[in-house]
Amino acid sequence: MVSFMLNGAQVQADPKWNLLEAVQFYGINIPTLCHDEGLTPYGVCRMCVVEVGDQNRTKLVASCMHPITEGLNVRTHSSRVIKTRKMILELLIARCPSSKKLQDMAAMLELKQVRFDPLNEDCILCGLCVRMCEEQMVAKAIGYAGRGTDRYITTPFDMTSDECRKCGACMYICPVCELRCQGPQASTTLCSGCINTEPVCAPDYGEAMCFMVPCLSCVKKPEDVK
């Protein structure tokens, strides 16, 4: 066992665990998007960042990838951590405004404003499906293509392929696509927050379930509301 400092308390953990597992073991909730217990950690969504180090020499690390070392001083909810998580989430919501998962996470982190124009993408590139397909289904039928802002997940040569057995595991594990909010008219609407209350882009969003300003969950722009 190794012992380390978790939010000021001396705790112990199995050295085989990564930092995220240890923190979760002690009941502390850290938001994650690209992490799944059954898959190799990938460390790309960066939502699970925590602050490690002492006094002036601290840095943020992705807890899902970081090993636990003896005496490590970890803070899971410092102001620097929270600020970073909110900024990352703001960027992700701007990319995929209609994702229920992201909206819920925004509510949890009290993120109330998105300062960027929405892109209306579907995929947040967390890579869970790619790892699912490779590690659990041993199919390697999907992967990444392109790079930078043009990166996307696809099949070989963007074509249907023999590698894919249509098992559906990628759909199953996707945190955003299957729960995608289609707006209040769609039959698959999940939270209905935008049906039951005033549009949240109005100044008063008190009771709304969807917390975004401008309102993105119902795929309306502020100018459509008035």
Added chain:
Amino acid sequence: MTIDESRLDSIIDEYNGEQGSLISILQDIQAQYQYLPREAMDYVAMRLKIPRVQVFGVATFFKAFSLKPKGKQRIHVCMGTACHVRGSKMVLEELERKLGIKAGDTTLDNEYTLETVNCLGACALGPVVVKNEEYRGQMTPIKVGSLLDTKKP
């Protein structure tokens, strides 16, 4: 298209079929075909025993690779920092106007492909344009005309 598998074999064998040599192998294939035919990539994946999607990922990740055939003549405009501060953007835009295509595209008659590169390391000559391996330094939008053949592309 049909590909000559023996030609690919000789390239792949040169690297002992090592997975780590994927990029070099693709480069050699592109040098032969001027682009990466899908059938060739399929064959490489099979020979190196790697997933096809990995070959596709590598081919789309690196800027050096093209999945589309290129034009007969290739024009590269250097967009390195030294060329940028000396006005390479103006040169590129004039070429785009003259050829009627955007950077990365090929003219409809397959004559020219216009591309940008990040730095050719010939910064003393900036802005630099390379036409079919031939370097032209101190380019300006006005000099661009002399690069293209007189017949309208």
Added chain:
Amino acid sequence: MKLSSEKELEDLRNEIISGRDPNKLCIAVCGGTGCHAGGCSNVAQEIRTELDSKNLADKVDIRITGCHGFCERGPIVIVYPEGIFYQKVIPRDIKEIIASTIENGKIIDRLLYHDPVSGEKKIRVEDITFYQKQNRLILENNTRVDPAQIKDYLAINGYSALAKVLGKMTPEIVIDMVKSSGLRGRGGGGFPTGRKWESTRIAEGDVKYVICNADEGDPGAFMDRSILEGNPHSVLEGMIIGAYAIGSNEGHIYVRNEYPLAVSNISTAIKQAREFGILGDDILGSGFGFDVKVNRGGGAFVCGESTALMASLEGKPGEPRAKYIHTSEKGLWDKPSNLNNVETWANVPMIINKGSKWYSGIGTESSKGTKVFSLVGKINNTGLVEVSMGMTLREIIFDIGGGIPGGKSFKAVQTGGPSGGCIPESLIDMAVDYDRLMEAGSMMGSGGMIVMDEETCMVDLAKYFTNFLQEESCGKCVPCREGLRRMGDILKDITEGKGSMEDILLIEDLAGMLKDASLCGLGMTASNPVMSTLKYFKDEYLAHIIDHRCPAGVCRELITYGIDADNCTGCGMCKKNCPPGAISGERKETHVLDTGKCIKCGICYDVCKFKAVRKE
């Protein structure tokens, strides 16, 4: 010929040296890429033809060397043994060079370098100010060897450091020596080289790798290319010594495919080294074996990052991974791997030969040795310069670089490539070393130095680098992929006059997140160009945002062109060249520009010989 002992190497060296007449005439032609682009291969061809036709071929040697550094004046030809420096040589000049200088020992005035400040003629390399202030420990050898001839390298004492290491030193002593020399990685971060070697040496594993990073992706930087092109054996020697110290038998050189000459020269060097028993099993009869492979990069800036480079060596896309477990423990194929860049490796033989004390005597407290910079942009003497660490920016830019062309004033210098920052005029007396640059919000990087004058817009420059990084980001982690995209959008808005003061706050938020949360070094340092320009040139940002004005006259949306009636002679040049036909006017009468039609391409501004086109 396979050399199987240190003695055989020394015997061969003596044989080579004694077979060479130091007073024999030799024409050295710079064959670096800069001169190549200037047509040096035609010059060399012409020399050969001319020597043949005059039956001088056996009396005069011709040597195609690597880059001499003074690219501004290329193609460069030096006539030895006197060392007469001819610049901007074209094939037409060759007949005269052979007839006057070679046959009659006469110097050709018009091909000499004329100092722009004093106007004096400079005959020899050592007379030229550009070279005088440099300390060319590494680059000097570029001018002395033909990179395709291993014997040239042996003649300048090449591979003697390797022989010394294999014959007399244990790996631990080698590592101690490199440690105490104070050598730090020349690729960017400046990590102490000896410590890196040590941690790879002690890492568990039978198979270990040594890697040379020659994927010089920084735009405007070409020092690694020049070393690899000009003196590939020095890099190989460094790598073999490193491999011996680390306990590795396999090496990789990852080189940009855009550098065909470097690929070809290093491949030739490897082949020759194998033939001479300097690579392969049982090097120089020592029992130690090591071999090197050349891998060509696919054109991705992010592959300069060590883990991305290793991924690409494994045949995968160049995506970095978290380095919480160091590559010295788990690198290429999960084996302990040691990666250094070209310049670092090239420093090693020198340290072994001359000692760590000598080496650590050069430079500053924290940064030892010399550094090669590529001095480019708005500067008179574009080229490669090698100076001792600690030289001031002013000395580099004004004494060596010859200042700013066209009587313009110096504004800033950008160091460290896209991940570096801009240093303003107020800090020009700063000594250049790893830590001073870091304090100023920039970094050493691999050594690009881009000089900017009053006509460079700092917001546009920040936008240029941000867009560059956005294109080059691998896209794996959210902060870098999404953050840089948004940063680029904001800067675009500002340069188009659509920015607001809130944008500055948003930039600062994004920059903080990029630095804190990005997966690799590319993202962590990606905000440097923006934050350093914002720190030193905030007034320019404000001018764009509040006054909708670009003080440098670069941002197209914020400038307009017009024709000054007083200066216009009606020559018609602008009208003839205007792509959209926005200029009208009769011959010899004042022309008029229709701003509605103008696409702001700037052609009229460039073609006008009478300064009649205004940009405001």
